[in-house]
Amino acid sequence: MTSGDTPQTVPFASAAASSGAPFVEEPVAYDALLLSSFGGPEGQDDVIPFLRNVTRGRGIPDERLEEVAVHYRHFGGISPINQHNRELLEALRAELQRRGVDLPVYWGNRNWEPYIEDTVAQAAADGHRTLLAIATSAYSSYSSDRQYREDFARALLTTGLGEGDDPVTIDKVRLFFDHPGFVEPFYEGVRAAVEGFLAEGTAPEAVRVLFSTHSIPMGDAAKSGPGDREWPAGGAYAAQHSAVAAHIMDRLAREVPAAGAVGWDLVYQSRSGPPSQPWLEPDVNDRIAELPAEGIRAVAITPLGFVSDHMEVMWDLDNEAMASAEEAGLAAVRTQTPGTHPAFVVGLIDLVEERLNGTPAAERPHLTELGPWYDVSRAGDCENARLGFRPAAAGLLP
Incomplete structure (x- = not known):
């Protein structure tokens, strides 16, 4: 990708990233990595x-909140995401x-222990000053x-660090x-x-792949x-998912010619907003209900928007979508998520080494025309439609 943005100062950034150029193409001597995730409860009292x-x-x-809590209580009040992050943490260290x-x-969460503030404070106490983050x-x-x-x-800001x-x-x-x-585990699944469906005698035109991701408000x-380019309905979020899904299906048609007639859809799940607020559609369960009338007999539900088998996958797909x-x-x-798949772990450390080595953007691997994505987020990128702009690292103001 290219950008016509005039370089600007980036708050909380390393010297190499602070100019605001879209790609950091010089080596940076990071002294620690920060694995950052959503977090989840570890017992019924935590929910x-x-x-x-x-x-x-x-x-x-x-x-x-108790209406949502039932999902967690079904699994003993324990979200699987924390254990997945512990496993990913060890896999990254091993690689x-x-x-x-x-x-x-280091590992820190947004919504549960270990909290990101505490993790950053610990990294600083250990003498580390130049951190590179990987968000899940x-x-x-x-x-x-x-x-x-x-x-x-x-x-x-809260720690003063x-x-x-x-x-x-x-x-x-x-x-x-x-x-x-990231894409390889999804393709394999x-x-x-x-x-498997074809081997059981299902005609390829009767098979459908549903690529599912978390719905978000249309706003x-x-x-x-980035706010400086035009996006179709659903913005960059939908465009990125669609591009990856199309790549997977194009590769499948090349490598498994009999699968060339298999169709696919991008669908959404886990909506949590009020009925009056428009969210991305179609819902995975609604789309499943429509498929028999279209001659579909078998469906592969692929959690394309998720890094691991956390609650939205285990409840909304393994429970509700499979029931639908x-x-x-x-x-x-329901096909696999990346989890600690070797290709995913290797890929994450490849991304780290891009920044350690200052790999030129032209040499960075990517599988769609949308990539490689920026190192430094562009001005106005991913504004919260309800809250507007709040201080953020790793990107141009606002």
Whole structure:
């Protein structure tokens, strides 16, 4: 990608990223990595306090939060996301050791322990000043990109570590929606599911792949991605998902010719807003209900928007969507997420080494025409339609 932006100062950034150029093409001596995620409860007593954190500032009463809490209570009040992050943390450390890269990796969450503020404070106490963050989210939107950058800024502001003569800085690796390491596990899952259906005698035109991701409000979707370019309906968020899904299906048709007639849709899940507020559609369950009338007999449900099998995958897909498929009389498979797949782990450390080495943008791997995405977020990128702009690291103002 290219940008005509005039370089500007980037707050809380390393010296190399502070000019505001879209890509940092000079080596940066980072001294620690920061794995940043959403967080989740670890027991029944944690569920409501966790949901209060998630919805802070919205004035949602506990009675309404309890309606969502049932998903967590079904699994003993334990979100799988924390364990997935512990496993990813160890896998990243092992890959760094394998490559001989001496960088400690810290882990901090937005909504539950370990909190990002505490993690940044610990990294600073350990003597680290130049941090590079990896967020467990691949796409452009407020909650999946800018809010993480706001988390970093908040941590530096509330601790005071972003000020003074020797401030802590936090950069962020580029969004990795079309990086080969992220896409490979999804492709493997789709291919296995489709080949399984075909081997059972299902005609390819009777098979459909549903690429599912978290729905977001249309207002936020429209503001996802850089504000200086035109996006179709759904903004950069929908465009990125569609581009990756199209790549997967094009590759499948090349490598499994019998699958050339298999169709696909981008669908959405986990809507949480009021009925009066428009969110991205179609809902995965609504789309499943329509498929039998279109001659579809088998469906592969692919959680394209998710890094691991956390609550939205286990409840909304493994529970609700699979039940919808059964009700519709469809054979159904839910395909894998990246998790700690070796290609994904290797890919994340490849992204780290891009920044350590200052790899030129022209040499960075990407699988769609939208990439490689920016190192430094562009002005106005992923504004919150309700709250506007708040301080954020790793990007141009505002």
